[in-house]
Amino acid sequence: MPPPTWKRCTGLPEPPPGVEPPATGFRCATLRVPLDHSRPSGKKIGIALIKIPATGRGHRVGSLLFNFGGPGGDGVETLARAADRYEALGAHYDLVGFDPRGVGRSAPVTCVDARHMDALAALDDSPDTPAEEKAYLDGRAAFAKGCAARSGALLPHVGTLDAVQDVDLIRAALGDERLHYFGISYGTWLGAAYAHRYPDRVGRAVLDGAVDTTIGGADLALQRAAAFQRALGDFGAACARLGRESCPLGKEGPSVAASVGRILAGLDRDPLPTSGGRDLTQSLGTTGVAAALYSRDAWPYLAQGLVDAVKRRDGSLLLMLADAQNGRAEDGSYSSLAAANTAITCADGTERPTPADVRRLLPEFRRASPAFGTSMAWGLLQCTGWPVPGDDAAREVSAPSAAPMLVIGNTGDPATPYPWAAALTKALGGRATLLTLEGEGHGAYDTGEPCVRAAVNAYLLRGTVPPSGTTCGR
Numbered sequence: 001m002p003p004p005t006w007k008r009c010t011g012l013p014e015p016p017p018g019v020e021p022p023a024t025g026f027r028c029a030t031l032r033v034p035l036d037h038s039r040p041s042g043k044k045i046g047i048a049l050i051k052i053p054a055t056g057r058g059h060r061v062g063s064l065l066f067n068f069g070g071p072g073g074d075g076v077e078t079l080a081r082a083a084d085r086y087e088a089l090g091a092h093y094d095l096v097g098f099d100p101r102g103v104g105r106s107a108p109v110t111c112v113d114a115r116h117m118d119a120l121a122a123l124d125d126s127p128d129t130p131a132e133e134k135a136y137l138d139g140r141a142a143f144a145k146g147c148a149a150r151s152g153a154l155l156p157h158v159g160t161l162d163a164v165q166d167v168d169l170i171r172a173a174l175g176d177e178r179l180h181y182f183g184i185s186y187g188t189w190l191g192a193a194y195a196h197r198y199p200d201r202v203g204r205a206v207l208d209g210a211v212d213t214t215i216g217g218a219d220l221a222l223q224r225a226a227a228f229q230r231a232l233g234d235f236g237a238a239c240a241r242l243g244r245e246s247c248p249l250g251k252e253g254p255s256v257a258a259s260v261g262r263i264l265a266g267l268d269r270d271p272l273p274t275s276g277g278r279d280l281t282q283s284l285g286t287t288g289v290a291a292a293l294y295s296r297d298a299w300p301y302l303a304q305g306l307v308d309a310v311k312r313r314d315g316s317l318l319l320m321l322a323d324a325q326n327g328r329a330e331d332g333s334y335s336s337l338a339a340a341n342t343a344i345t346c347a348d349g350t351e352r353p354t355p356a357d358v359r360r361l362l363p364e365f366r367r368a369s370p371a372f373g374t375s376m377a378w379g380l381l382q383c384t385g386w387p388v389p390g391d392d393a394a395r396e397v398s399a400p401s402a403a404p405m406l407v408i409g410n411t412g413d414p415a416t417p418y419p420w421a422a423a424l425t426k427a428l429g430g431r432a433t434l435l436t437l438e439g440e441g442h443g444a445y446d447t448g449e450p451c452v453r454a455a456v457n458a459y460l461l462r463g464t465v466p467p468s469g470t471t472c473g474r
């Protein structure tokens with residue numbers, strides 16, 4: 001595989017206010033890979049890459065490849081926006097991000113236009129009447145039909161095992177004998193699957209916000225529902241401590257969480273107006289609340305958004321949070337996130353639940369999460385009617401002969417519940433080590449917790465694995 005040709009990047013987002021771009025700048029390239037890895041001489045697609053050359057003058061370890069999650073999340077623009085978080089690592093690594101196949105600048109999956117995406121995002125995803133249920137099912141079917149029409153040739157080739165082979169081609173093109181890797185959320189699954197296929201090519205690998213690849217879709221969604229409900233209670237406790245003026249929702253965590261649930265339920269009957277002219281529906285409100293639970297830094301926006309909803313009947317801030325989660329830009333366009341997320345998820349599993357399955361599971365989901373359970377149960381139909389059959393092979397991640405890997409779990413993580421980190425560590429086998437953060441939010445390193453930063457930096461920069469059972473945040 002010839003090395004990619006690196007050029008000046010174009011079209012990158014501006015860095016956040018007060019953040020300077022890295023001194024070495026950004027370089028971008030495209031790596032041509034087979035659409036179908038079983039036919040290496042067949043049609044090629046481009047995998048978009050971004051590199052921040054190492055800034056330090058000392059020892060260079062190699063390249064550090066990032067996957068920030070999703071599935072369906074981009075890597076090029078995310079690394080450009082978040083480069084300052086990894087400055088210590090960038091002193092001794094070339095930091096490299098990529099858009100996985102089907103995502104962003106890498107042959108993106110496309111399904112429907114922005115107008116239809118607006119309608120789908122606002123569609124009632126917790127139907128409680130036959131008419132609402134039909135509308136939901138029809139909306140999902142139309143989305144799948146659009147994906148088949150616009151991206152049919154791509155859909156069979158966007159699964160994790162396809163991406164694993166892309167990652168190895170990226171490693172080779174970068175000139176590294178071993179893959180040094182930082183995966184977050186879904187990125188932990190991709191990294192673990194790489195270790196299973198290429199155990200002798202694993203270098204230093206951090207798997208942060210780990211996914212349990214051994215459980216089925218219903219159990220995965222049920223555990224996530226419970227974790228989001230716990231995170232809502234933790235937010236509620238912090239909100240209540242601000243007092244009634246700043247948080248007129250309850251006196252302690254459970255009462256605030258119950259108030260949020262009532263606000264979301266009320267949107268089913270009476271959506272809120274917003275400054276942009278679109279209504280905040282129940283599904284958009286639920287998405288906005290859930291989005292803010294990914295990071296404690298977003299809690300103040302969630303508190304203000306809920307106050308706006310209660311006191312001013314204004315859903316603008318909650319809608320802004322929902323749009324960010326859905327990949328909707330201010331100009332009304334959508335990223336490939338939703339389409340790619342569905343395509344990759346459906347490629348990586350054979351489960352295709354029915355509406356009857358969802359109805360049977362609804363009571364359990366509602367017990368696990370009064371606020372999020374119903375929508376997450378109906379979300380089990382994401383791949384029902386999908387035009388391409390799935391494959392469970394990517395769920396096997398055992399890699400007992402691989403080099404030591406560092407798995408990280410956050411006890412307050414709503415999106416990848418903490419028990420998944422222990423499960424992934426066990427599934428990997430061998431010398432995988434679990435690092436625990438007792439904290440809030442999705443993932444651990446990007447919370448900025450000093451103990452986690454120190455442990456991860458020591459591992460990636462010097463190869464020092466923290467002792468088994470290390471816990472940060474106490």
